[in-house]
Amino acid sequence: MMLIDTSLAEVGKYCRFMYQVISKPEKWSVFFRRTLDEVNKLGVDSLGIVTLISFFIGAVITIQVANNLDNPFIPKYTVAFAARETIVLEFSATIVCLILAGKVGSNISSEIGTMRITEQIDALDIMGINSAAYLAGPKIVAMIISVPVLVVYSIFIGIIGGVIAGSMTGLVPLDDFIVGLHFTFKPYYIAYSLFKSTLFAFIISSCSSYYGYNIRGGALEVGKASTQSVVISCVLILMVNLMVTQFLLS
Amino acid sequence: MIEARDISKAFDGRTVMNHVTATFEDGKTNLIIGKSGSGKTVLLKSLVGLYEADSGDILYDGRSVRQMGRKQRQGLRQEIGMIFQGSALFDSLTVEENVRFPLDMFSDLSLADRREKAKRCLRRVNLDNADSLYPAQISGGMQKRVAIARAIVQEPRYLFCDEPNSGLDPVTASVIDSLISEITHESGITTIINTHDMNSVFSIGEHIVFIEQGNKLWDGNQDNILQSDCPELNSFMASARRLMEIGK
Numbered sequence: 001m002m003l004i005d006t007s008l009a010e011v012g013k014y015c016r017f018m019y020q021v022i023s024k025p026e027k028w029s030v031f032f033r034r035t036l037d038e039v040n041k042l043g044v045d046s047l048g049i050v051t052l053i054s055f056f057i058g059a060v061i062t063i064q065v066a067n068n069l070d071n072p073f074i075p076k077y078t079v080a081f082a083a084r085e086t087i088v089l090e091f092s093a094t095i096v097c098l099i100l101a102g103k104v105g106s107n108i109s110s111e112i113g114t115m116r117i118t119e120q121i122d123a124l125d126i127m128g129i130n131s132a133a134y135l136a137g138p139k140i141v142a143m144i145i146s147v148p149v150l151v152v153y154s155i156f157i158g159i160i161g162g163v164i165a166g167s168m169t170g171l172v173p174l175d176d177f178i179v180g181l182h183f184t185f186k187p188y189y190i191a192y193s194l195f196k197s198t199l200f201a202f203i204i205s206s207c208s209s210y211y212g213y214n215i216r217g218g219a220l221e222v223g224k225a226s227t228q229s230v231v232i233s234c235v236l237i238l239m240v241n242l243m244v245t246q247f248l249l250s
Numbered sequence: 251m252i253e254a255r256d257i258s259k260a261f262d263g264r265t266v267m268n269h270v271t272a273t274f275e276d277g278k279t280n281l282i283i284g285k286s287g288s289g290k291t292v293l294l295k296s297l298v299g300l301y302e303a304d305s306g307d308i309l310y311d312g313r314s315v316r317q318m319g320r321k322q323r324q325g326l327r328q329e330i331g332m333i334f335q336g337s338a339l340f341d342s343l344t345v346e347e348n349v350r351f352p353l354d355m356f357s358d359l360s361l362a363d364r365r366e367k368a369k370r371c372l373r374r375v376n377l378d379n380a381d382s383l384y385p386a387q388i389s390g391g392m393q394k395r396v397a398i399a400r401a402i403v404q405e406p407r408y409l410f411c412d413e414p415n416s417g418l419d420p421v422t423a424s425v426i427d428s429l430i431s432e433i434t435h436e437s438g439i440t441t442i443i444n445t446h447d448m449n450s451v452f453s454i455g456e457h458i459v460f461i462e463q464g465n466k467l468w469d470g471n472q473d474n475i476l477q478s479d480c481p482e483l484n485s486f487m488a489s490a491r492r493l494m495e496i497g498k
Binding site: 123 | 295326330331332352354355
């Protein structure tokens with residue numbers, strides 16, 4: 001009962017925070033400039049990790065599928081088909097977002113949390129600035145813009161990883177791989193992947209901002225809030241993933 | 251003039267400010283003094299609206315904060331400048347950008363004019379040639395001066411300072427005190443300073459409010475503070491005097 005009360009109170013506080021965040025910015029030019037900065041910091045700076053993970057996971061998926069489909073009656077291009085479906089439907093949207101929840105989420109919550117404990121947020125409030133909107137607004141918009149782009153990029157790199165692994169190991173020749181990539185391709189799956197990644201981007205950025213913004217105490221609390229924001233973001237991503245999959249693919 | 255009328259504040263059931271009534275006069279440096287944990291910062295933060303008082307009211311030149319809507323409160327905040335204990339400068343901005351920040355957010359001046367105004371404020375606090383440095387690259391005393399420049403850049407009517415000379419050496423602390431006092435008199439603003447530094451009390455304190463365990467026990471000026479009949483204030487003063495004598 002106590003847990004339900006606490007959870008409901010937390011949801012209420014989160015809603016109040018988001019109500020503050022979605023209000024009109026004090027100055028649009030400042031908002032756009034900050035959003036571009038955040039796209040650079042949260043999106044462009046994540047390209048490295050997304051490239052690395054997508055390439056290797058794409059390669060591993062291809063090798064594993066190929067090793068499990070060694071029946072001569074199953075055509076080779078099925079491997080590329082299965083790798084593509086795995087990468088598009090689950091890996092690039094969900095797994096990449098779980099990784100971003102760790103990298104970007106902890107960055108957001110610790111940055112805003114440090115501003116809270118060093119009274120920088122109070123300074124914004126004193127100036128008459130809506131600090132929640134000023135700090136969290138550009139981060140949320142930047143994530144909503146960046147994450148779908150990162151997901152498309154991850155799909156591309158993942159498939160490249162698969163192509164290279166398939167060719168280099170001789171498990172799937174390049175021609176078969178290309179046939180498999182085109183086999184019963186449904187553009188709707190890309191739309192589904194982008195839609196859920198947009199939801200995940202919102203979850204990561206808003207949860208992390210909320211936990212950072214509401215820190216009370218000192219440096220120890222910054223670490224705790226950062227961990228908490230990552231855990232909650234991951235749990236929410238997994239739950240929303242299940243619901244979205246049920247609604248959109250069933 | 252700023253008036254606190256019967257304001258109380260509790261955190262988690264623990265009362266930290268108990269029916270405090272005080273008046274802070276125009277064009278003067280008003281000091282709130284008291285031991286650490288006496289409720290000075292809570293009173294100051296309640297006055298500026300960072301904490302919402304549980305009861306009572308605060309009046310800015312007769313304007314009741316309680317009766318103000320969100321927009322009016324936001325407007326009032328643009329008449330307020332505040333210097334925080336830890337300076338609260340934005341780490342990602344340079345010194346000049348920090349000072350220019352309120353103008354960037356609210357003023358319609360051109361960039362050249364905003365820069366000029368920021369530089370003028372930096373010159374006023376005797377801080378030339380630090381424009382392009384980041385807060386982490388300057389000393390604590392310089393950070394305080396940048397905070398003062400940022401607080402005055404919008405020409406506020408009310409200036410609040412939360413322990414502006416804490417963590418500074420006595421010479422720099424005295425420079426910061428003098429700077430705040432000069433700015434107060436030049437611009438005729440109402441300044442409220444939170445401090446437990448007796449040097450500040452005797453050098454710049456024109457109106458003094460003494461707080462103990464969340465209660466206002468005494469108010470007066472530096473001429474009559476030594477003749478007070480408040481035992482808590484006398485005890486506080488005696489401890490401070492002993493420390494000053496050891497210092498000498």
